[in-house]
Amino acid sequence: MSATRFRVLPRNTQPHAASINWNQRFDKLFTIALFTIPGFSIFLTFLLIPITLTARYSLYEWKGFGDLTSENYAGLGNYQRLYEHDVFHQAVEHTFIIMGLSLLIQLPLALGLALLVGRGELPGRRFFRTLLFIPYVFSEVITALIWQYVYHPRNGLANYTFEKIIPGFESIPWLGEREYVLYAIFAVLTWKFFGFHMLLYMAGLQSIPKDLEEAARIDGAGEWNVLRFVTLPLMGSTIRLTVFLSILGSFQQFVIVNVMTNGGPFYASEVMGTYLYKFGIQRFNLGYGSAIAVVLFFTTLIFSILYQRFVMRAEQEIAR
Numbered sequence: 001m002s003a004t005r006f007r008v009l010p011r012n013t014q015p016h017a018a019s020i021n022w023n024q025r026f027d028k029l030f031t032i033a034l035f036t037i038p039g040f041s042i043f044l045t046f047l048l049i050p051i052t053l054t055a056r057y058s059l060y061e062w063k064g065f066g067d068l069t070s071e072n073y074a075g076l077g078n079y080q081r082l083y084e085h086d087v088f089h090q091a092v093e094h095t096f097i098i099m100g101l102s103l104l105i106q107l108p109l110a111l112g113l114a115l116l117v118g119r120g121e122l123p124g125r126r127f128f129r130t131l132l133f134i135p136y137v138f139s140e141v142i143t144a145l146i147w148q149y150v151y152h153p154r155n156g157l158a159n160y161t162f163e164k165i166i167p168g169f170e171s172i173p174w175l176g177e178r179e180y181v182l183y184a185i186f187a188v189l190t191w192k193f194f195g196f197h198m199l200l201y202m203a204g205l206q207s208i209p210k211d212l213e214e215a216a217r218i219d220g221a222g223e224w225n226v227l228r229f230v231t232l233p234l235m236g237s238t239i240r241l242t243v244f245l246s247i248l249g250s251f252q253q254f255v256i257v258n259v260m261t262n263g264g265p266f267y268a269s270e271v272m273g274t275y276l277y278k279f280g281i282q283r284f285n286l287g288y289g290s291a292i293a294v295v296l297f298f299t300t301l302i303f304s305i306l307y308q309r310f311v312m313r314a315e316q317e318i319a320r
Contacts, residue, residue: 057290064286078291087267091275094182099250101186107242110194114201136195144259147188151175175261178268185269188256197242204238244307251300272296
């Protein structure tokens with residue numbers, strides 16, 4: 001019986017390997033889509049589409065009813081009207097005043113209190129931390145209502161306190177006088193939000209190794225020099241973050257101002273948020289209101305991009 005020789009050919013594994021690679025790619029793409037599509041759908045539905053529609057509405061004299069037609073097309077007319085409106089100029093000016101006061105008063109106050117209750121030797125620091133943070137927990141409507149009673153011209157706590165401290169002090173209608181109302185509202189904003197910034201500063205303080213401060217003291221540095229040359233530079237990222245949030249928050253102020261004064265008296269406390277609500281929504285000038293919203297959106301967007309580009313990124317490059 002003769003033996004039959006068989007030639008065993010090498011198995012071609014290339015098609016099978018290609019199939020495995022394709023399945024792996026498909027699984028990877030499917031996983032990415034599974035986690036990306038829901039978030040992107042929300043982003044598209046509640047951000048991109050409304051922004052696009054708002055930009056379109058801003059080109060029309062539209063009351064919110066009916067179709068957008070060539071008859072009510074205004075082009076850049078709403079933006080020109082906005083540029084020429086004196087009340088809008090006042091609203092922008094008041095917004096920047098609040099922003100400047102926040103950077104000069106609110107943030108340094110929050111930083112000082114964070115150093116006091118976070119690193120100082122103050123007895124009962126936990127109690128004071130809780131006490132100082134409580135105003136931030138209140139809603140803005142409740143905060144505005146509380147301070148309306150504080151600023152009451154006859155029975156308010158503010159006038160009562162000044163009458164007891166200053167002999168012959170006459171009651172001031174804090175929310176009814178043009179020269180006082182904006183600063184009175186800023187005091188409310190400071191009371192409401194400084195606890196949030198204080199909490200951020202306390203978190204930044206906890207990230208600083210105490211050994212560095214102790215080493216500086218051993219080398220003969222006083223407390224002021226330790227704060228100036230060690231503590232504050234190491235808190236730079238936190239300080240820049242609070243500056244960023246404070247500036248954006250100044251552009252977004254609406255509830256407290258609207259509840260307390262509605263922008264009055266005589267537009268003395270008008271800010272960009274209340275201006276949009278009053279001249280755009282309440283009067284059903286939704287085309288004009290959309291133009292205000294577009295200006296506000298691009299103002300904050302451009303600031304955010306520039307701040308991230310030249311401040312936050314520079315900090316990251318230094319850290320590298």
